[in-house]
Amino acid sequence: MSAATVPAGYRVLRAGPASFLLHRRSALAAAGLLLLLAAAVVASLCLGESTVSPAEVLKVVTGRPSPHELVVGEFRLPRVQVGLLAGLALGLAGALIQTVARNPLASPDVVGVSHGAAALVVGLLAYAVVGSTGQVPYAAVGGGLVAGLLVYALAWRGGLHAQRFVLIGIGISVALSSLTTVFLTKGDGLQAQQAKVWMTGSLNGAGDAQSGWLSWVLLAALPVALWAARAQRSISFDDATAVGLGLRLNRTRAGMALLGIVLASCAAGACGPVDFVALMAPQIAVRLARSAQIPLLCSALTGAVVVVLADLLARRTLAPVELPVGVVTGLVGAPYLMWLLLRSRRGGS
Amino acid sequence: MTDTTAPGKLRLLRRRILWLAAALAVLAAAVLLSLTVGSRGIPLGETVAALLHGGDTTNAVVVRELRVPRTVVGLAVGAALGPAGTVMQGITRNPIADPGILGVSQGAAAGVVVAISAFGVTSLTGYVWFGFAGAALAAVLVHTLAGRGRGGATPVKLALAGAAMSAFIASLNTLVLTTDAATMDQFRFWQVGSLSGRTADVAWQLLPFLLAGLLLVFAVARGLDALALGEDTAKGLGARTGLVRATGALGATVLTGSAVAAAGPVAFVGLAVPHAARALVGADHRWVLTLSAVLGPALLLLADALGRVLFPPSEVPAGVMTALVGVPVLVVLVRRRTVVAA
Numbered sequence: 001m002s003a004a005t006v007p008a009g010y011r012v013l014r015a016g017p018a019s020f021l022l023h024r025r026s027a028l029a030a031a032g033l034l035l036l037l038a039a040a041v042v043a044s045l046c047l048g049e050s051t052v053s054p055a056e057v058l059k060v061v062t063g064r065p066s067p068h069e070l071v072v073g074e075f076r077l078p079r080v081q082v083g084l085l086a087g088l089a090l091g092l093a094g095a096l097i098q099t100v101a102r103n104p105l106a107s108p109d110v111v112g113v114s115h116g117a118a119a120l121v122v123g124l125l126a127y128a129v130v131g132s133t134g135q136v137p138y139a140a141v142g143g144g145l146v147a148g149l150l151v152y153a154l155a156w157r158g159g160l161h162a163q164r165f166v167l168i169g170i171g172i173s174v175a176l177s178s179l180t181t182v183f184l185t186k187g188d189g190l191q192a193q194q195a196k197v198w199m200t201g202s203l204n205g206a207g208d209a210q211s212g213w214l215s216w217v218l219l220a221a222l223p224v225a226l227w228a229a230r231a232q233r234s235i236s237f238d239d240a241t242a243v244g245l246g247l248r249l250n251r252t253r254a255g256m257a258l259l260g261i262v263l264a265s266c267a268a269g270a271c272g273p274v275d276f277v278a279l280m281a282p283q284i285a286v287r288l289a290r291s292a293q294i295p296l297l298c299s300a301l302t303g304a305v306v307v308v309l310a311d312l313l314a315r316r317t318l319a320p321v322e323l324p325v326g327v328v329t330g331l332v333g334a335p336y337l338m339w340l341l342l343r344s345r346r347g348g349s
Numbered sequence: 350m351t352d353t354t355a356p357g358k359l360r361l362l363r364r365r366i367l368w369l370a371a372a373l374a375v376l377a378a379a380v381l382l383s384l385t386v387g388s389r390g391i392p393l394g395e396t397v398a399a400l401l402h403g404g405d406t407t408n409a410v411v412v413r414e415l416r417v418p419r420t421v422v423g424l425a426v427g428a429a430l431g432p433a434g435t436v437m438q439g440i441t442r443n444p445i446a447d448p449g450i451l452g453v454s455q456g457a458a459a460g461v462v463v464a465i466s467a468f469g470v471t472s473l474t475g476y477v478w479f480g481f482a483g484a485a486l487a488a489v490l491v492h493t494l495a496g497r498g499r500g501g502a503t504p505v506k507l508a509l510a511g512a513a514m515s516a517f518i519a520s521l522n523t524l525v526l527t528t529d530a531a532t533m534d535q536f537r538f539w540q541v542g543s544l545s546g547r548t549a550d551v552a553w554q555l556l557p558f559l560l561a562g563l564l565l566v567f568a569v570a571r572g573l574d575a576l577a578l579g580e581d582t583a584k585g586l587g588a589r590t591g592l593v594r595a596t597g598a599l600g601a602t603v604l605t606g607s608a609v610a611a612a613g614p615v616a617f618v619g620l621a622v623p624h625a626a627r628a629l630v631g632a633d634h635r636w637v638l639t640l641s642a643v644l645g646p647a648l649l650l651l652a653d654a655l656g657r658v659l660f661p662p663s664e665v666p667a668g669v670m671t672a673l674v675g676v677p678v679l680v681v682l683v684r685r686r687t688v689v690a691a
Contacts, residue, residue, distance in 0.1 A: 105445055105508055154680055163444055167624065167683045170445050174617045175676035178669040200523060276516040283509060323527065330520030334513040341510050342497050 009291075021233075026289040026298055033288075033301035040305055041084065044312040045076050049320070081211040082270050083203050083311045083325070084304050087277065088218060089267040091303020092225060094278030095285070095294045096260035099232055100253050102162045107279035108148075108264030111169035111257075114273035115176035116147020117265065119183070122195040126183040136198065137210060137269040144265030147176060152257060159250045160257060201274035201326030203311050210270040217266045221259060225296055228256050232293045274326045277303050280333040287340045306333045365636050368629045372643040379650035383420040384412060386654045391416075422547040423653055423667070424646045425555045426608040427618060429562060431645025432638045433604040434619030435626065436566045436597045439573040439634065441511075442504040448605035448619035451507070451598065452514035456487025457609040459518050461539050462525055466532040474550050476539060480610030481558075487514060488602040492595075503580075507598075539613050543666035544653050551611050558607035563642070565600025569593045570634040577632060617672040618645050621679045628682045648675055 006012055011022045045057045052068045059066040060073045090108070098106050108114050120143025121136055151172050155165040184195060231252045242249045264278060285298035310328040317323065384396050391399075391408045399409035400417070433448040441450060449455065460483025464470040470479065495503075495510040526533040572593030575583040583590050605619070626640040652670035659665050 103443065103445065104505055105443060105450075105512055110445065154684065157684060164683055166445050168680055170620065171676045171679040171683070174620070174672040178617075178672040181669050182665065200527075279512060280516070318528070321528070323524065327520050327523045327527065330516040331524075334517035334520070337513045338494055338510060338517075341506055341513070342494060 023289065023291045023295065026291050026295040029285070029288040029295070029298050030301060033298060033305060037084075037301055037305050037308065040308040040312065041080055044080050044083075044308055044315075045072055047312065047316060048076060078208050078211060079203050079311070080308060081208075082214065083307045085211055085214040085218060086203075086267040086270045086274070087281075087304035087307030088300045089214065089221075089263040089270075089303075090274065090278045090307070091281035091285070091300040092221070092296060093260040093264035093267065094280075094303065095282040095296050095299035096228060096256045097264075097278070098282050099294050100160065100162065100257045100260070101166045103166055104283055105279065106166050106169075107276075108144075108260065108268070109273070109276075109279065110166055110173060111261065112147035112151040112172045112176065113144040113261055113264040114268055115173040115180065116150075117141070117144035117268040118199050118273050119143060119147070119176040119180045121198060122180045122183045125195045125198075140272070141265050141269035144268045145261065147172060148261035148265060152254075152261065156254075160253045162253075165257070197324060198272050199326075200324035201272035201329070202324040203271050203307075203314075214266055214270050217263070221263060224255065224259050228259065229296050231256070232296070271307070272324075272326065274307070274329055276326075276333060277306050277329050280329075280337050281306060284333070284337055284340060361631065365630045369636075369640060369643065372629075372640055372647065376643050376647040376650075379647045379654070380420055380424070382654040383423060383650045384416045387411075387416070387657045418549040418552055419544050419547055419653075420650065421549070421552045422555070422611055423544050423650045425552060425559050426544070426612045426615065427646025427649035428642045429555075429559050429604040429608040429645075430615065430619040430649070431622040431626070431641030431643075432563060432566050433601040433608070434621075434645075435623040435634070435637050435641045436569070436573065436601040437605075437619070438623055439576060440504065440594045440597045440601075441508045442576070443508050444624070445620070446508060447616050448601060449515065449609070449614065449616055451491045451511040451602065452487035452518060453484045453602055453605045454609050454614045454616065455515040455518040455522070457481070457484040457606060458522055458536075458539075458614065459483045459487070460610075462522050462532060462536060465535050466525060466529055471535065473539075473547060474554070477551060477554050477607075477610040481606045484602065484606030484609060487518060488598070488606070490514060492598065507594075543664075543668060544612055544649075545664055545666070547611065555607050555611050558603050562600045562604035562607070565596055565603065567635070567638055569597045569600070570638055573597060573634040574632070577634075613668060615649065615668045615671060617668075617675055618649055621675045622648060624679060625682055628685070 006021070009024055011024055013022050042054055042057060045061075046052050046054055048071065050068075050071060052072055056066050056068050057072055060069055061077070066072075093113075094107050097108060097111055098104060100106075101110070103110075117140040121139050124139050125136075151165070151169045152160075154172070155161070155168045157164070180199070239249065267274075267278075281303035282294045282299040285302045286294050288302075289295045289298050306329055307325065310332045311325045313332065314323040314325045314328040317328075381393065381396075384400075385391050385393055389408070389411060391412060395408050396412050396416075398404065399406075399412040403409065403413070430448055434446075437446045437448055437450050438444055443450075457480040460479040460481070461476050463483070464476055464479035468479075470476060491507070491511045491514045494514070495506040526536060572583075572588050572590075575586050575588035576590060576593060578586070580590060583593075608615070622641045622645045623637060626637045626644055630636040630640050648671055649667060652674045653667040655674065656665035656667055656670040659670075
């Protein structure tokens with residue numbers, strides 16, 4: 001390929017037979033987001049009821065002895081890890097689902113995942129099937145997966161048509177959230193309260209168990225995500241063009257939708273259904289990177305930044321009262337998205 | 350609908366009239382059910398007698414004082430939400446837009462939260478004005494936000510600004526509600542979306558807004574047809590897209606705001622009814638709006654009546670039942686069509 005055939009703003013990366021088309025501004029945005037994410041992580045490890053200096057935090061993270069080992073290493077670090085991983089998963093899931101659905105309003109919330117997780121967890125809590133909170137994450141992952149796959153199966157008719165996918169998804173979501181409301185009125189007050197807190201989405205009490213399996217899932221998702229980043233360009237054509245060019249549209253869409261459903265379910269298991277992050281992160285990322293497609297990496301990083309920052313604010317704004325992180329994600333992300341919309345140069349999508 | 354020959358047009362017209370008649374029949378049945386069914390089942394004859402001749406029996410009083418206002422509010426709310434959803438989907442050109450998409454539902458919720466926590470309002474009649482003010486404020490904010498910047502209020506910007514505003518207001522609401530247990534205790538009853546306990550006062554407050562809103566949305570029906578062809582084509586055909594969008598959004602906001610203020614957020618009606626209507630009578634917005642104004646109340650009243658008898662003595666709120674009743678229908682409709690037009 002000569003330099004002339006590379007689209008403007010792109011750069012070709014080559015490693016032997018493999019090549020990858022890199023969007024230059026996306027790479028820059030990703031680097032910026034990575035710095036911001038690092039700053040947010042350090043800040044949320046330093047700040048809390050007792051302030052720890054960044055130098056001490058570094059000591060704890062690298063495993064050297066420090067007087068703050070308990071506070072930073074045992075309390076704050078696992079929580080930040082879960083927030084970071086869940087944010088990455090949500091951002092990536094949102095980007096994948098919005099790409100497949102071709103709809104900026106689509107998110108795991110829309111294709112049934114969040115509501116499926118919520119319905120199963122609340123139902124099990126209300127009928128006291130799960131007593132300990134330790135089982136809740138697994139119930140959430142299961143509920144999200146079942147609901148997401150149900151939507152996927154109902155929407156599949158010789159292919160995954162974008163509008164059919166989101167319409168059936170939103171229908172199932174509304175039905176599941178109604179079911180959740182019914183369950184909420186069934187159990188006693190304490191269980192209802194417990195369920196309500198979980199539904200808002202909270203990192204309170206998140207620990208090593210969650211971050212363990214979440215990081216495995218993300219690691220496993222990495223090769224699929226790389227494939228998705230390549231395939232993304234092809235499904236940005238309209239259906240007729242893509243089929244005319246001989247692209248395997250259905251296979252690509254199905255793969256991306258499934259990955260999105262799995263990632264979003266796991267995130268819901270780790271921190272509850274924090275839904276706005278997945279809608280917002282891809283839209284912020286695409287405006288930062290000014291790319292034609294939703295940039296997957298930037299979107300994942302944006303998701304992580306939003307969740308980590310939101311959790312920090314949730315812990316500190318009304319201290320010693322801790323807010324659920326789901327409350328704050330809206331307060332952090334929404335104004336920023338609105339500001340981006342205000343000064344956006346793009347008229348439509 | 351490519352058949353534009355005279356017999357083809359006639360067939361289409363006949364089909365549309367047939368579906369409208371069927372929808373009206375369903376609505377009539379729903380009204381009767383809503384009047385007769387409940388924790389106290391009242392025979393049809395007695396209901397009609399109570400309506401026509403009055404009377405002081407317990408049954409007659411129940412019909413006139415409880416069932417009739419509730420049914421009227423259900424009719425008004427359904428007739429507001431159906432067309433409002435149709436217009437919102439039309440102007441954002443997004444099939445998953447519901448009437449609350451411009452932040453209207455969350456705005457109304459914020460109004461009610463303010464009413465409870467700051468002004469100590471406790472009655473449903475008192476909530477209406479606060480809910481309405483909140484809805485209007487949110488819609489105006491979203492429109493200003495989306496209309497600034499290059500290109501004006503494009504469908505994508507409108508939808509995204511609405512979603513962002515909704516999330517922002519929802520977070521603020523949760524912030525207040527998680528820190529103020531007394532407000533939460535009252536608010537959760539409004540939040541579910543229900544027709545129970547709605548009196549005739551609520552219906553009278555709602556009526557002028559319903560009429561004004563319906564007038565506005567029907568006025569832009571032809572404009573919405575043009576918008577469906579895309580911005581450029583619509584402009585080429587001579588439609589004033591900005592005006593159509595602004596008028597439609599105003600009408601839909603008035604309709605949604607009054608419906609949400611009266612019955613709480615009953616989201617599903619406004620989302621699903623337009624799709625059902627479009628599947629039955631095609632894409633002509635005059636017909637879709639008419640049919641959704643009939644199907645909206647039919648779905649809401651049926652769901653409400655069913656919710657009353659499903660788990661006696663407790664009631665399942667209409668906001669919950671509409672989704673459980675409507676979703677299977679929506680799934681079948683969506684699967685049946687090869688391409689879903691927005």
